[in-house]
Amino acid sequence: MESDIKLIDDNGKRLDGRSPDELRKIKIEAGVLHRAEGSCYLEWGGNKVMAAVYGPREALPRHTQNPLRAIVNARYNMAAFSVDDRKRPGPDRRSREISKVISEALEKVILLEKFPRASIDVNIEVLNAEAGTRCAGLTAAGVALADAGIPLKDIPVACAAGKIDGHVVLDLGKEEDNFGDADLPIAISPRTNEILLLQMDGHLTVEEFDKALEMAINGCHVASDIQKKAIMDKYQNAPEVK
């Protein structure tokens, strides 16, 4: 999409004043819901996301059960009030795709063999959307899974990189996403740097792609530290002995 907006100024700063390799502000709180077994509230720039985990519990209907391992049902949903115009509620083509890729990313980190025939249900609710909701949702889901006490090989984390005005930058904002050239959301397992999810929208050359990937992985590690701190804060500060 062509536009007259200048996304990067002469000093190399972006519209919201960030440098090319800077993330938006991330705030994570673990264990916010009482009915769910694990939960997380996350703010990532203007994104506000709530994730809740239920299970492991018996998978229903029965034919979905796998006798050898658990199944993961992630459900990504955008609230009607999450965008400027009202979003028509209910699953659509986009949210079903995101639900699927997030489920598959989470399957790679959960120790599914421990719960044959079970399902682990992850609900991701986007309350406010501002570019990069699938990354925010997956990051929140990772914290919620750990909060639920589900055995994990790693806490998954996601972050995007992209290209605006010919420059490769980290973590696209709303205008950058709408008027930029490319968007590359990835999710990784931060301990091993294994890629759990990789999607791309737009065009990048091979060199740009490599640079964006490296940048996004670095961004993931920054977000991962915030995730771990959020979980620690919740449980370490439980009442101590005087």
Next chain:
Amino acid sequence: MSQEKREIVIPSQFLGDVEGNNAGRGTFIENGKIYSEMLGILSKRSNYINVIPLKGRYDAIEGDFVIGIVQEAMASSWLVDINAPYPALLHVNEVPWDVDFGETKKYLNHGDSVMAKILQVDAEKKLQITLKDRNLYKIRGGYITYIEPSKVPRLIGKKGSMIALLKKYTRCRIFVGQNGRIWIDGNEGDIAKVLHAIRKIEEESLAFGLTNRIEELLKKDIKDVQ
């Protein structure tokens, strides 16, 4: 083990090398290193590194005593919720009554609670429970509360010291299921006292010297009444 604080670990946290250590419960090994697999408390005992879960569902073990809530009565068996990922099967052969085919509802129905023993856990994690053991029966009256299954050992205490304390000071009948459900019976004031103590144990389950403080709390309660 240090006596100051119990260390909390999160999934994928590095705990030690395979050399000199044994990977215990709640851990996994990758490339010769031991990592935690869940949110829990680190415990090192005789070269074994264990992670005791802080949260999560009850992991059924054969021989455990649990409190279950009947979900469904079928022709010759019941499905009982024991807070595990799967409902447990209670067959008519495993109850002390002589139940005719199709008459299961007369004995246990949806919503009834039972004290039970885990009879069998198979590879598919299909659970079977039984009522054929000493002191196992259908629960009538009393109050059922819940704590995290991982905190049950704290509530029982060393050799049952904590639970003995609660029984001594409140004159309640208490049954603690390994799945985290607790049945309390006694007069109303006493039940409230036990509940108060249980909530305190749950809150401070990470602290040391908890039994002594609970004893003080219960003594204080008794003075208040007098």
